[in-house]
Amino acid sequence: MYKSNIVMAWRKTNRGNYIIGSKCKECHALFFPSRTRCTKCESNKLEDYIFNGNGKIFAHSTVFYPPAGLEKQVPYTVAIIKLDEGPKMTAQVVEFDDLKVGMKVQSCVRELYSDGKSGIIHYGIKFRPSD
Amino acid sequence: MAGIIGYGIYIPLYRIKTEEIANVWGRDVNMVKSGLLITEKSVPHYDEDTVTMSIEASLNAIKRANINPKDIGAIYSGSESPAYAVKPNITMVANAIGMGSNYTGADVEFACKAGTAALQMVTGLVKSSMVKFGLAIATDAAEYSVENVGDQSTGAGSAAFIIGNNKNEAVAEIVETLSYSSDIPDFWRRPQMHYPTHAERFTGEPAYFKHTIMATKMLMEKIGLKPSDINHVAFHTPNGKFPTRVAQLLGFTNEQVKHGFVVDRIGNTYSAATMIGLSSILDNAKPGDKIIATSFGSGAGSDAFYIEATDLIEQKKRLAKTTKEYLDIKKYVDYSTYIKYTNRIE
Numbered sequence: 050m051y052k053s054n055i056v057m058a059w060r061k062t063n064r065g066n067y068i069i070g071s072k073c074k075e076c077h078a079l080f081f082p083s084r085t086r087c088t089k090c091e092s093n094k095l096e097d098y099i100f101n102g103n104g105k106i107f108a109h110s111t112v113f114y115p116p117a118g119l120e121k122q123v124p125y126t127v128a129i130i131k132l133d134e135g136p137k138m139t140a141q142v143v144e145f146d147d148l149k150v151g152m153k154v155q156s157c158v159r160e161l162y163s164d165g166k167s168g169i170i171h172y173g174i175k176f177r178p179s180d
Numbered sequence: 181m182a183g184i185i186g187y188g189i190y191i192p193l194y195r196i197k198t199e200e201i202a203n204v205w206g207r208d209v210n211m212v213k214s215g216l217l218i219t220e221k222s223v224p225h226y227d228e229d230t231v232t233m234s235i236e237a238s239l240n241a242i243k244r245a246n247i248n249p250k251d252i253g254a255i256y257s258g259s260e261s262p263a264y265a266v267k268p269n270i271t272m273v274a275n276a277i278g279m280g281s282n283y284t285g286a287d288v289e290f291a292c293k294a295g296t297a298a299l300q301m302v303t304g305l306v307k308s309s310m311v312k313f314g315l316a317i318a319t320d321a322a323e324y325s326v327e328n329v330g331d332q333s334t335g336a337g338s339a340a341f342i343i344g345n346n347k348n349e350a351v352a353e354i355v356e357t358l359s360y361s362s363d364i365p366d367f368w369r370r371p372q373m374h375y376p377t378h379a380e381r382f383t384g385e386p387a388y389f390k391h392t393i394m395a396t397k398m399l400m401e402k403i404g405l406k407p408s409d410i411n412h413v414a415f416h417t418p419n420g421k422f423p424t425r426v427a428q429l430l431g432f433t434n435e436q437v438k439h440g441f442v443v444d445r446i447g448n449t450y451s452a453a454t455m456i457g458l459s460s461i462l463d464n465a466k467p468g469d470k471i472i473a474t475s476f477g478s479g480a481g482s483d484a485f486y487i488e489a490t491d492l493i494e495q496k497k498r499l500a501k502t503t504k505e506y507l508d509i510k511k512y513v514d515y516s517t518y519i520k521y522t523n524r525i526e
């Protein structure tokens with residue numbers, strides 16, 4: 050059974066289940082995941098930026114041989130999602146029939162996995178087709 | 181004054197038809213259908229639980245309330261299927277919807293009336309000005325063991341109500357609420373058991389019917405209204421039959437019942453049932469409509485509410501996904517997928 054690091058998991062979720070990246074205060078470039086230095090203008094003045102959760106499928110792949118802890122979710126689909134604001138992120142996609150590149154998706158909070166029957170439950174971001 | 185500033189529900193996308201379950205267990209499909217008045221029920225995906233469904237319903241309620249989640253000072257959640265036995269759902273929900281940390285709250289349990297109990301608690305806190313806004317959540321994804329006929333009716337869903345004391349922001353005013361409770365062993369689950377048990381002898385007359393009727397009658401007497409004065413009613417829906425019968429016994433017509441009656445398409449959503457019914461009514465209400473909602477929880481008790489829709493209802497009902505949209509947008513699963521989605525493959 051996969052066992053996560055509880056402290057690491059808490060650090061990730063304790064700011065809400067938002068898609069939080071960074072915005073450069075100098076040139077306004079957006080990044081996901083968060084960075085401490087801007088790759089466009091090299092400024093180190095960046096602030097948290099909350100993405101609106103909407104995006105499009107950029108690429109996707111279906112997993113049949115999962116890592117430990119995700120055995121019962123097989124087959125599941127992971128996609129690179131191009132967020133409306135520009136940056137890309139990777140997440141599972143649910144509730145689709147026929148997933149296509151370019152399809153509009155929106156984020157939702159789902160259970161990602163749990164540490165067996167006695168451990169903690171990990172919640173996080175997945176995507177589904179937009180309403 | 182306490183009013184509903186925003187409300188929202190969530191019903192999972194997936195459904196299973198009554199006959200799909202009945203056929204697997206060799207039950208007479210027509211008998212099951214006519215006995216329960218349920219044609220299909222909602223099925224949570226394997227990664228959905230009472231926390232994720234509460235987040236969805238609460239985000240819909242916030243859209244209608246149009247407030248900063250940080251102004252919500254209390255969050256109470258009623259459920260008999262919380263994510264953990266010990267560790268509250270509410271802190272996970274509050275975190276996810278951006279409430280910050282300045283709030284009080286708790287998970288409460290009273291079988292299928294825990295949600296309306298949360299609604300009463302929040303209403304009290306708002307009326308006494310202890311908090312500016314309060315969030316009451318009802319959420320359940322309850323289960324029976326697969327071979328139990330009870331598994332024909334258990335659905336999944338959530339409802340969330342944001343209560344405030346400014347009439348200019350409210351879609352409806354909670355004019356009056358009261359309860360009727362007594363100690364009766366009609367349905368229970370011991371802590372070490374995964375599935376509930378119920379005493380057939382007590383389920384109907386002395387439990388559901390007695391409490392629902394007493395609470396509703398006491399409420400109507402207190403507000404001085406007759407059944408014919410009311411526009412809409414919602415009752416707890418363990419199946420389709422009980423609320424239909426209780427409405428008849430209390431003197432309500434099908435017309436008054438119809439908007440609050442969604443159990444035939446989603447199954448029994450336990451704590452969430454009465455509040456999803458009430459949300460469906462609000463989606464269909466007109467300014468000035470008089471609404472009664474009475475829950476029932478085994479063990480046992482009923483909370484009755486008298487609510488009046490305001491002028492804002494027309495405008496705010498459109499700000500988030502409606503009950504009808506949740507009912508109409510669906511995907512059917514077969515029995516084996518249902519078992520997989522409800523995490524019952526060992």
Ligand SMILES: [Zn+2]
Nearest residue numbers: 073076087090
């Ligand atoms: Zn920059």
